[in-house]
Amino acid sequence: MATDDIYILGIYMTKFGKYPDKDTVDLASEAVIAALADAQVTMKDIGVMAAGCLMGQGGIGQMIQKQVGQTGIPVYNVSNACATGATALRTAIMAIKAGECDMGLAVGVEKLAGVGLLGGGGTPKSKNKEWTPQGRFGSVTNVDGLIGTAAMPGTFAQVGMEYGHKYGGATFELFAKISEKNHAHSTLNPLAAYTKRMSLDEIMNDIMISYPNTRPMCSANCDGAAAAVVVSGAKLKTLSLEQQRRAIKVSASILTSDPYQEACQVLPDVNTLTRIAAKQAYEQAGVSPSDLNLVELHDCFATAELVHYDNLMLCEEGGAVDFFNSGATWRDGSMPVNVSGGLESKGHPIAATGIANIWEVCHHLRGEAGPRQIEGAKVGLAHVIGLGSACGIHILEKSAL
Amino acid sequence: MTITQVPLVDYLVLGDSPHLIANECTKCGARYFDRRNACASCFATDFKKVTIVNEGIVRSFTIVTFAAPGVPVPFVAAIIDCGGTSVRGNLANVEATPEKVTLGMKVKLTTYSLGADDNGLEAIGFGYEPA
Numbered sequence: 268m269a270t271d272d273i274y275i276l277g278i279y280m281t282k283f284g285k286y287p288d289k290d291t292v293d294l295a296s297e298a299v300i301a302a303l304a305d306a307q308v309t310m311k312d313i314g315v316m317a318a319g320c321l322m323g324q325g326g327i328g329q330m331i332q333k334q335v336g337q338t339g340i341p342v343y344n345v346s347n348a349c350a351t352g353a354t355a356l357r358t359a360i361m362a363i364k365a366g367e368c369d370m371g372l373a374v375g376v377e378k379l380a381g382v383g384l385l386g387g388g389g390t391p392k393s394k395n396k397e398w399t400p401q402g403r404f405g406s407v408t409n410v411d412g413l414i415g416t417a418a419m420p421g422t423f424a425q426v427g428m429e430y431g432h433k434y435g436g437a438t439f440e441l442f443a444k445i446s447e448k449n450h451a452h453s454t455l456n457p458l459a460a461y462t463k464r465m466s467l468d469e470i471m472n473d474i475m476i477s478y479p480n481t482r483p484m485c486s487a488n489c490d491g492a493a494a495a496v497v498v499s500g501a502k503l504k505t506l507s508l509e510q511q512r513r514a515i516k517v518s519a520s521i522l523t524s525d526p527y528q529e530a531c532q533v534l535p536d537v538n539t540l541t542r543i544a545a546k547q548a549y550e551q552a553g554v555s556p557s558d559l560n561l562v563e564l565h566d567c568f569a570t571a572e573l574v575h576y577d578n579l580m581l582c583e584e585g586g587a588v589d590f591f592n593s594g595a596t597w598r599d600g601s602m603p604v605n606v607s608g609g610l611e612s613k614g615h616p617i618a619a620t621g622i623a624n625i626w627e628v629c630h631h632l633r634g635e636a637g638p639r640q641i642e643g644a645k646v647g648l649a650h651v652i653g654l655g656s657a658c659g660i661h662i663l664e665k666s667a668l
Numbered sequence: 669m670t671i672t673q674v675p676l677v678d679y680l681v682l683g684d685s686p687h688l689i690a691n692e693c694t695k696c697g698a699r700y701f702d703r704r705n706a707c708a709s710c711f712a713t714d715f716k717k718v719t720i721v722n723e724g725i726v727r728s729f730t731i732v733t734f735a736a737p738g739v740p741v742p743f744v745a746a747i748i749d750c751g752g753t754s755v756r757g758n759l760a761n762v763e764a765t766p767e768k769v770t771l772g773m774k775v776k777l778t779t780y781s782l783g784a785d786d787n788g789l790e791a792i793g794f795g796y797e798p799a
């Protein structure tokens with residue numbers, strides 16, 4: 268192991284689901300304490316902490332410290348939409364790379380069980396009905412529903428439909444089949460919020476939210492937390508053989524935002540920044556897509572998973588439909604995608620997601636994934652995207668020991 | 669003359685031939701419907717008003733059947749390619765079903781009333797109908 272490499276030393280995710288009796292600090296503390304135990308270190312070893320809770324009040328990192336250990340280290344509270352967890356992890360990694368410390372902690376937590384539709388809506392601008400132009404568009408009222416949709420299901424539906432317009436073949440049934448795959452995968456994941464296998468008919472005939480996304484094709488709002496301990500290669504060399512054996516190499520850690528594109532002001536462009544991040548990640552890691560044994564990608568909606576096959580270069584450009592239809596992305600295929608069940612069934616407690624997907628990949632690379640183990644997994648990729656936009660990609664590799 | 673109508677957004681121009689306008693960067697030609705401090709593409713700060721053509725094709729759409737409180741459903745949200753400028757808008761005068769709305773369909777701008785406010789001022793919205 269090179270001294271300037273970065274490793275995941277310990278990592279943990281809570282079961283995703285409903286926790287009416289626990290608050291975000293409880294869930295995050297559970298994740299932190301367990302990640303530290305998994306790393307076989309304590310808060311005393313940690314030199315930097317980054318924390319995120321997108322829907323929270325701010326200052327979540329300090330609130331967690333008061334429950335797990337106040338040691339005076341710097342805390343970075345981060346907020347980057349659905350990429351918040353990945354951003355927290357990357358913040359801790361950057362501090363280590365900068366030489367400020369040799370061990371860092373990242374944690375993401377969210378409570379979303381029972382929260383309805385995300386995005387869109389808005390409150391009337393005044394009590395009296397008065398058409399007064401306001402804001403950067405000079406709009407006289409809330410335009411969600413009058414000028415397209417601002418809600419997440421419709422936004423990502425259009426992302427998938429646009430792919431269909433460009434390349435063809437992206438039918439309602441195809442998107443539903445992607446969801447069928449992820450729900451089937453979830454049956455092997457005891458930490459998923461929903462573990463029920465659903466037939467194609469059940470998925471297509473469920474409540475339509477925003478065509479072509481029915482309810483099971485949308486990410487599940489739920490509660491959950493995930494935390495990771497990262498360490499420098501130099502420090503890892505001084506730790507036990509057991510710690511070195513279970514450490515997972517972070518071969519690439521990338522974060523991008525969306526560069527200007529013609530249409531990005533009317534429909535968020537989730538493609539360009541993902542493609543750029545993927546290219547940078549493969550270069551940094553020195554691996555190609557064909558080297559990957561599993562991928563956890565951001566299937567916030569079934570329509571999104573399709574376009575990311577292409578953006579992550581898992582298939583030929585424009586070939587995502589044929590790629591999916593070949594069966595490649597099922598857990599027994601050539602490129603298993605979202606063997607955790609994905610956000611559609613595992614759930615999507617927003618700030619936890621960007622660390623939980625890394626936990627899933629690490630679990631397989633360590634050979635600890637039990638019945639859902641992808642046999643012989645050596646390299647994996649975890650991807651998240653938050654609208655606005657931010658894309659985080661991490662490529663992870665099994666320890667050489 | 670008293671103003672009796674107001675557009676839903678300030679990039680909708682009313683009158684005899686309603687149309688959309690955009691703020692176009694004088695350096696690189698990038699177009700924005702909202703007020704910009706500088707161009708997101710080339711960082712220049714000079715913009716001019718340009719007219720967007722009323723005809724376009726549907727590049728993407730979704731039929732929204734579940735929305736935030738107060739947003740009537742169903743409606744068809746779409747991205748329209750109007751001569752190379754992407755526009756966000758609802759489809760109008762078409763049944764909100766996947767049988768009737770298709771990718772690539774030709775559409776044109778139309779306007780409709782959102783009703784009058786307490787002062788008698790009428791707001792006018794826009795959408796795209798099959799051409």
Ligand SMILES: [Zn+2]
Pocket residue numbers: 693694695696697698707708709710711712
């Ligand atoms: Zn410009």
